[in-house]
Amino acid sequence: DVKVTQSSRYLVKRTGEKVFLECVQDMDHENMFWYRQDPGLGLRLIYFSYDVKMKEKGDIPEGYSVSREKKERFSLILESASTNQTSMYLCASSLARQPQHFGDGTRLSIL
Amino acid sequence: RKEVEQDPGPFNVPEGATVAFNCTYSNSASQSFFWYRQDCRKEPKLLMSVYSSGNEDGRFTAQLNRASQYISLLIRDSKLSDSATYLCVVNEGSYIPTFGRGTSLIVHP
Numbered sequence: 001d002v003k004v005t006q007s008s009r010y011l012v013k014r015t016g017e018k019v020f021l022e023c024v025q026d027m028d029h030e031n032m033f034w035y036r037q038d039p040g041l042g043l044r045l046i047y048f049s050y051d052v053k054m055k056e057k058g059d060i061p062e063g064y065s066v067s068r069e070k071k072e073r074f075s076l077i078l079e080s081a082s083t084n085q086t087s088m089y090l091c092a093s094s095l096a097r098q099p100q101h102f103g104d105g106t107r108l109s110i111l
Numbered sequence: 112r113k114e115v116e117q118d119p120g121p122f123n124v125p126e127g128a129t130v131a132f133n134c135t136y137s138n139s140a141s142q143s144f145f146w147y148r149q150d151c152r153k154e155p156k157l158l159m160s161v162y163s164s165g166n167e168d169g170r171f172t173a174q175l176n177r178a179s180q181y182i183s184l185l186i187r188d189s190k191l192s193d194s195a196t197y198l199c200v201v202n203e204g205s206y207i208p209t210f211g212r213g214t215s216l217i218v219h220p
Contacts, residue, residue, distance in 0.1 A: 031206055040212075041212075043198075043210045045207065050206050056206075097142065097204065099145050099160065102156070104154055105154050
């Protein structure tokens with residue numbers, strides 16, 4: 001079974017902090033994704049990566065950056081956390097055009 | 112990217128009922144289709160892929176209608192444990208699949 005592991009289930013940070021969310025997958029998938037999910041808004045794509053060191057903006061990249069130095073790891077960075085970034089963050093990975101596999105999610109609260 | 116539309120529900124059905132959800136997509140060039148299930152405060156999990164000829168997995172049947180551009184999910188003999196949100200996913204052939212916002216199902220005793 002594919003395993004996608006997110007570093008934290010719950011995280012509380014303060015406004016203005018730099019926040020790192022880590023995601024690791026163990027199935028050699030080329031594609032990795034970061035989403036946020038908010039009530040009534042569904043899944044919204046923040047960034048994705050289709051190869052090491054490659055990244056593409058999704059629908060809502062403002063306030064975020066990403067890093068993919070190794071194939072198995074995709075990091076999401078909140079450069080200066082704000083309260084409107086309080087959300088559930090979901091990492092996913094996949095092979096090309098195949099179903100995505102999700103991590104357990106990180107519930108991030110920014111105070 | 113094009114749209115994927117789902118009725119948000121909730122669909123409120125008794126145990127043992129048969130329930131069906133539809134999902135419409137706008138891009139006729141879409142190539143692959145999936146249904147995911149998401150429990151409250153959990154991550155989405157793949158329920159089943161949807162094939163052109165239709166496919167069945169136990170109590171679940173998925174169908175694709177390319178002419179009318181929709182996919183459907185039929186659940187027979189509903190169980191309490193089927194209560195969840197069901198997400199439709201459409202892949203146009205790019206790297207990025209498009210998710211619907213989900214249909215909520217509540218199965219009551």
